[in-house]
Amino acid sequence: MIKAATTVPPAGVIEGYRHVAPLIDRDGATATVDTTGVYFQQLNETVRGLIGEGVTTVRIEGVNGQRYIGAGLRTPGVRIEVLGCAGNDTAMFMDGPEIEVFGNAQDGVGNTMSSGRVVVHGDAGDVLGYGMRGGRVYIEGDVGYRVGIHMKAYEKNVPVLVCGGKARDFFGEYMAGGMLVLLGMNARDEAQPIAGGFLGAGMHGGVIYVRGAVEPWQCGAEVGIAEATDDDMAELRPVIEDYAQALGLDAAEILSAPFTRIAPMSHRPYAKLYASM
Amino acid sequence: MAYDLGRYDGFAPEHYREESPFKIHGGCGLMGICDESGALMSGEEPIKAMAVQRDRGNGLGGGFAGYGIYPEFPDHYCFHMMYHDLKAKDEAEEVLGAHFLIEVAEPMPTRTVKGIKDAPLLWRYFMMPHEHLIDEAEVTAEDFVVNVVMLINSRVDGAFVASSGKNMGAFKGVGYPEEIGHYFRLEDYAGHTWVGHNRFPTNTPGWWGGAHPFTLLDWSIVHNGEISSYGINARYLEQFGYVCSLGTDTEVAAYLFDLLLRRHKLPVELACKVLASPLWDEIDRMGADDAALMRSLRAVYGPAMLNGPFAIVLGFNGGMVALNDRIKLRPLVAARSGSKLMVASEESAIRTVLASPDELWTPKAGEPVIARVEGMDLPFHSQLHVTPAEISCAVTAVDACHELEVAV
Numbered sequence: 001m002i003k004a005a006t007t008v009p010p011a012g013v014i015e016g017y018r019h020v021a022p023l024i025d026r027d028g029a030t031a032t033v034d035t036t037g038v039y040f041q042q043l044n045e046t047v048r049g050l051i052g053e054g055v056t057t058v059r060i061e062g063v064n065g066q067r068y069i070g071a072g073l074r075t076p077g078v079r080i081e082v083l084g085c086a087g088n089d090t091a092m093f094m095d096g097p098e099i100e101v102f103g104n105a106q107d108g109v110g111n112t113m114s115s116g117r118v119v120v121h122g123d124a125g126d127v128l129g130y131g132m133r134g135g136r137v138y139i140e141g142d143v144g145y146r147v148g149i150h151m152k153a154y155e156k157n158v159p160v161l162v163c164g165g166k167a168r169d170f171f172g173e174y175m176a177g178g179m180l181v182l183l184g185m186n187a188r189d190e191a192q193p194i195a196g197g198f199l200g201a202g203m204h205g206g207v208i209y210v211r212g213a214v215e216p217w218q219c220g221a222e223v224g225i226a227e228a229t230d231d232d233m234a235e236l237r238p239v240i241e242d243y244a245q246a247l248g249l250d251a252a253e254i255l256s257a258p259f260t261r262i263a264p265m266s267h268r269p270y271a272k273l274y275a276s277m
Numbered sequence: 278m279a280y281d282l283g284r285y286d287g288f289a290p291e292h293y294r295e296e297s298p299f300k301i302h303g304g305c306g307l308m309g310i311c312d313e314s315g316a317l318m319s320g321e322e323p324i325k326a327m328a329v330q331r332d333r334g335n336g337l338g339g340g341f342a343g344y345g346i347y348p349e350f351p352d353h354y355c356f357h358m359m360y361h362d363l364k365a366k367d368e369a370e371e372v373l374g375a376h377f378l379i380e381v382a383e384p385m386p387t388r389t390v391k392g393i394k395d396a397p398l399l400w401r402y403f404m405m406p407h408e409h410l411i412d413e414a415e416v417t418a419e420d421f422v423v424n425v426v427m428l429i430n431s432r433v434d435g436a437f438v439a440s441s442g443k444n445m446g447a448f449k450g451v452g453y454p455e456e457i458g459h460y461f462r463l464e465d466y467a468g469h470t471w472v473g474h475n476r477f478p479t480n481t482p483g484w485w486g487g488a489h490p491f492t493l494l495d496w497s498i499v500h501n502g503e504i505s506s507y508g509i510n511a512r513y514l515e516q517f518g519y520v521c522s523l524g525t526d527t528e529v530a531a532y533l534f535d536l537l538l539r540r541h542k543l544p545v546e547l548a549c550k551v552l553a554s555p556l557w558d559e560i561d562r563m564g565a566d567d568a569a570l571m572r573s574l575r576a577v578y579g580p581a582m583l584n585g586p587f588a589i590v591l592g593f594n595g596g597m598v599a600l601n602d603r604i605k606l607r608p609l610v611a612a613r614s615g616s617k618l619m620v621a622s623e624e625s626a627i628r629t630v631l632a633s634p635d636e637l638w639t640p641k642a643g644e645p646v647i648a649r650v651e652g653m654d655l656p657f658h659s660q661l662h663v664t665p666a667e668i669s670c671a672v673t674a675v676d677a678c679h680e681l682e683v684a685v
Contacts, residue, residue, distance in 0.1 A: 012459070013328075013390065013391075013392075013455050013456055013459045014321065014324045014325055014328045014455050014458070014459065015328055015455070016325075016327075016328035016329035016330065016331050016455070016629070017329065017331075064329070064625045064628050064629065065329055065330075065623055065624065065625020065626070065628075067332070085624050085625055085628055087623075087625060088623070104624055104637075106608075106623055106624055106625070107608055123639075125608065125610075125624075125639065126605065126608060126639075142639075144605075144639055145604075145605040145642070168605065168639075168641070168642070169604060169605065169642065170604075188638060189638075192641075197556075197558075197559075217558070217562065
């Protein structure tokens with residue numbers, strides 16, 4: 001027989017998260033929530049409950065992968081601080097609040113977000129800002145694949161997404177509106193190009209600004225690549241200043257290099273493909 | 278490789294065929310960890326990594342594979358078996374006994390766990406192949422073992438080989454991975470390399486044999502995604518004697534790695550370029566030598582390319598390889614902490630096991646993350662210095678040509 005029981009058997013099944021309420025330390029309109037090992041459902045119910053009771057600043061400690069933080073919240077003026085690794089779909093469908101993440105964020109941050117602001121002091125994963133339709137997302141570090149895919153704008157709802165590091169393939173794919181900014185600063189990998197391939201592939205609205213240059217092979221067939229003009233910089237400067245202020249960075253340094261503007265050559269790139277019989 | 282299928286015509290595996298008639302799609306969670314120093318980790322570590330990714334699955338499949346877990350029998354082939362009933366056990370044991378000297382046959386150690394039910398009969402065997410049969414068949418010991426695995430999986434109704442390597446084993450079934458790990462008492466095992474999986478089957482029912490990892494010899498594969506090229510991959514593998522009998526797409530990834538690494542002896546970096554080929558326009562931008570090599574690989578191994586979204590981890594005795602599809606349609610995060618290299622679908626899983634990693638990154642699509650245990654012989658060539666001509670030689674070598682003749 002194979003020898004068994006070299007360690008003390010656990011009392012039960014190992015749990016990733018426990019289905020218990022997080023610990024709350026409330027001080028007037030501010031509350032600190034310890035969510036170490038707590039399931040996302042109990043965490044998010046607690047956050048909603050606190051906001052319902054008039055709390056305007058919720059500081060969440062011990063976050064490690066809990067999903068949907070701030071998802072669907074329609075409460076402007078509320079601030080949520082996330083300490084740890086924010087889980088998938090942070091700020092999904094969010095409409096109003098501000099979320100600041102002190103750590104990395106996983107995939108899908110700002111998914112279909114309507115308004116408000118997300119600031120991440122770290123890296124963010126894939127499909128960041130997917131279908132964003134308003135608000136701002138500021139990432140200090142690198143971002144993954146398919147960032148800003150399907151972003152769109154309508155009247156005064158113009159989403160803005162700024163990435164401080166480098167991006168992978170499909171940045172701004174199918175983009176229909178809003179502004180994507182890629183800075184390529186403080187990236188993990190010096191050798192990696194600032195963006196991967198398929199940049200702006202299928203893009204038919206909005207604008208992408210890249211600090212420095214991109215090669216034509218990196219871009220989709222539907223976009224034009226040009227050096228940013230003074231008018232472009234007038235549009236970009238306040239965004240960079242706000243970004244730098246949110247992350248404690250130097251706006252002048254960010255703006256010290258030339259930017260490239262990438263925008264669709266036509267708002268209906270496939271008109272010839274499907275129309276005019 | 279000529280399989281002696283005729284002897285076992287009475288054992289048609291109808292039972293599992295009915296349960297799993299289609300390929301299986303999934304949106305799952307996975308992990309892999311390797312201590313490159315060779316130090317052993319408790320089986321609780323992979324459980325922790327999978328428990329935090331519980332929501333990536335739906336309780337219809339969980340599993341693990343561990344390496345270095347049977348130091349008492351390092352040179353024996355260990356078969357982890359699943360049996361639908363005693364008849365299947367008797368028939369499979371007849372096959373095993375005909376091919377191997379069975380040193381130990383015992384039930385898998387398990388415990389009662391809430392949520393785990395309808396388990397098949399679970400047995401394990403430590404065995405040495407009969408040398409004279411290997412000599413008679415004029416095959417390698419590994420091919421001999423592969424023959425037996427294919428024979429049981431395709432011909433013995435209600436019997437399924439969960440794993441068939443040395444000093445390793447797969448522990449899998451229907452349930453959440455943390456429940457499966459607890460059920461199989463993984464805390465009693467210690468390994469230098471572990472892979473884990475959480476399944477979200479969408480097209481077919483979950484069944485015990487359909488949980489990941491899928492294994493063959495020392496190889497184990499956990500997979501998140503869907504291999505859209507399953508049909509062409511399976512037809513290609515059949516030419517080399519592999520029988521895709523488990524009704525799932527992941528199976529082909531395990532057999533392709535076995536073909537490319539063990540039999541064609543490709544360096545693992547190139548095997549990964551076969552499975553996740555660079556796009557043609559990427560190849561056009563490469564230097565002349567690299568471009569020629571990649572064109573050669575795509576030309577020779579076109580039917581071995583895995584199309585569709587995937588993140589996979591390949592475990593073996595001596596390390597692991599993690600790989601994404603070439604346009605990164607499934608998540609994968611990697612980290613290093615001292616001598617430990619870890620990958621997972623989510624950063625949270627890594628941080629559960631490695632509290633503050635020295636380095637944490639997201640691998641580039643199609644570029645493998647490779648961990649190698651120091652001092653262990655690797656089951657494949659380790660140097661990436663191969664010319665296009667050498668690639669062609671590897672593929673048209675006697676081994677492969679012989680297989681093709683037999684298949685015809």
